Amino acid sequence: MINIRQLFDQDTWTFTYLVFDDESKESVLIDPVLEQINRDLSLVERLGLTLIGVLETHVHADHITAANEIRTRTSVKIYYGSKTGVKESDVLLNDGDRIQLGNYFITAIHTPGHTEGCTTYFIDNKLFTGDTLFIGGTGRTDFQGGSAEDTFESCRNKLFIYSDSTLVYPAHNYEGFTVSTVGEERSWNPNVGDGTTKQGFINNENKKDRPYPRRFDVSVPANMKCGSVS
Amino acid sequence: MINIRQLFDQDTWTFTYLVFDDESKESVLIDPVLEQINRDLSLVERLGLTLIGVLETHVHADHITAANEIRTRTSVKIYYGSKTGVKESDVLLNDGDRIQLGNYFITAIHTPGHTEGCTTYFIDNKLFTGDTLFIGGTGRTDFQGGSAEDTFESCRNKLFIYSDSTLVYPAHNYEGFTVSTVGEERSWNPNVGDGTTKQGFINNENKKDRPYPRRFDVSVPANMKCGSVS
Numbered sequence: 372m373i374n375i376r377q378l379f380d381q382d383t384w385t386f387t388y389l390v391f392d393d394e395s396k397e398s399v400l401i402d403p404v405l406e407q408i409n410r411d412l413s414l415v416e417r418l419g420l421t422l423i424g425v426l427e428t429h430v431h432a433d434h435i436t437a438a439n440e441i442r443t444r445t446s447v448k449i450y451y452g453s454k455t456g457v458k459e460s461d462v463l464l465n466d467g468d469r470i471q472l473g474n475y476f477i478t479a480i481h482t483p484g485h486t487e488g489c490t491t492y493f494i495d496n497k498l499f500t501g502d503t504l505f506i507g508g509t510g511r512t513d514f515q516g517g518s519a520e521d522t523f524e525s526c527r528n529k530l531f532i533y534s535d536s537t538l539v540y541p542a543h544n545y546e547g548f549t550v551s552t553v554g555e556e557r558s559w560n561p562n563v564g565d566g567t568t569k570q571g572f573i574n575n576e577n578k579k580d581r582p583y584p585r586r587f588d589v590s591v592p593a594n595m596k597c598g599s600v601s
Numbered sequence: 602m603i604n605i606r607q608l609f610d611q612d613t614w615t616f617t618y619l620v621f622d623d624e625s626k627e628s629v630l631i632d633p634v635l636e637q638i639n640r641d642l643s644l645v646e647r648l649g650l651t652l653i654g655v656l657e658t659h660v661h662a663d664h665i666t667a668a669n670e671i672r673t674r675t676s677v678k679i680y681y682g683s684k685t686g687v688k689e690s691d692v693l694l695n696d697g698d699r700i701q702l703g704n705y706f707i708t709a710i711h712t713p714g715h716t717e718g719c720t721t722y723f724i725d726n727k728l729f730t731g732d733t734l735f736i737g738g739t740g741r742t743d744f745q746g747g748s749a750e751d752t753f754e755s756c757r758n759k760l761f762i763y764s765d766s767t768l769v770y771p772a773h774n775y776e777g778f779t780v781s782t783v784g785e786e787r788s789w790n791p792n793v794g795d796g797t798t799k800q801g802f803i804n805n806e807n808k809k810d811r812p813y814p815r816r817f818d819v820s821v822p823a824n825m826k827c828g829s830v831s
Contacts, residue, residue, distance in 0.1 A: 549607045
């Protein structure tokens with residue numbers, strides 16, 4: 372059976388996910404945060420798991436990934452979407468590529484929009500949507516090759532094709548929600564839900580005046596090297 | 602099937618749980634926070650649920666419950682453990698009492714220790730432990746009839762009798778964990794896990810010099826009236 376543990380970094384409101392197969396005990400970490408590396412690796416150990424990979428949904432602008440440090444300590448592989456251009460990644464994933472986890476597979480879905488290289492990961496009945504699809508929202512589209520049109524098409528054509536009961540686990544939430552479903556996002560998401568239009572969303576995105584991310588200049592260059600800060 | 606939604610209040614690090622039966626659509630809120638009432642009731646509505654009750658794990662000292670305000674708006678019943686002495690509760694639960702939720706039952710387990718009136722709620726394979734049992738910890742025992750001996754006995758004799766795979770959902774976590782299991786707490790909990798002794802835990806609790814809870818003087822009197830702040 373596939374199990375997950377949702378982990379939360381207070382400082383950046385980032386969700387990290389430990390995904391594991393409880394038969395083979397193989398596990399991956401999705402979007403681990405550098406400052407939380409000891410917590411996350413302790414949990415892997417407590418649960419008796421073997422960590423086989425770190426999966427990044429995108430090149431984060433708000434925190435530095437723990438990927439490189441985890442690779443240094445444990446020899447796991449790092450996975451990024453191919454459009455991120457992260458050359459120090461061990462595997463660059465194309466749309467539809469699969470990663471074996473015990474008797475299961477994790478499917479990489481290229482979902483550009485927040486950034487050009489955004490990847491959603493699907494396993495079991497769960498979508499790990501990064502900053503592409505939020506609970507009641509979507510990630511900003513004004514840097515790193517972001518595109519409102521791409522976000523709309525990614526959500527509509529790549530994510531909302533999953534069944535309504537599919538769980539949606541995003542990389543952030545700022546209201547205290549932890550999970551949603553495809554059905555709820557189709558019904559209620561004010562940006563890309565069934566009642567919205569692509570042009571309306573593009574117009575709204577273009578109107579938004581958003582603050583420069585406070586850690587952008589540190590996070591992005593580090594994360595382009597898998598979080599290497601040396 | 603029983604589903605849950607874990608909700609998080611950033612300001613007080615409190616977890617609220619929406620527990621629902623997806624056939625009958627009946628639901629309860631465990632430990633709702635006054636400031637989050639609109640978020641929580643909106644979620645109930647979005648999911649098409651009927652809220653039948655608010656369940657309190659104890660008289661909270663760190664936040665004011667939304668119970669009274671939810672009862673005013675929706676006519677649900679409020680449930681407290683009988684040892685809390687909360688007279689404005691609609692139902693005072695004794696150890697072993699059950700609440701029907703669709704085709705399921707929620708069992709109240711009297712687990713004193715953090716406070717004299719603490720109640721853990723059990724349904725499906727889930728324990729909602731309030732401040733009795735935390736992930737890798739236990740609630741403080743120095744006020745509201747708290748007792749280190751009671752906490753130890755509640756955890757050992759009332760909670761650790763559930764199977765190792767039973768999920769543990771606490772009222773707080775300050776490290777970013779969201780869930781644990783009875784098996785993990787038995788193995789790893791430094792206060793009450795298998796490797797600990799009652800006398801050792803009591804000695805440690807007696808040595809602790811803890812700060813006075815910042816909202817104690819406001820929260821406890823309000824919560825003794827189900828969160829009525831008038």
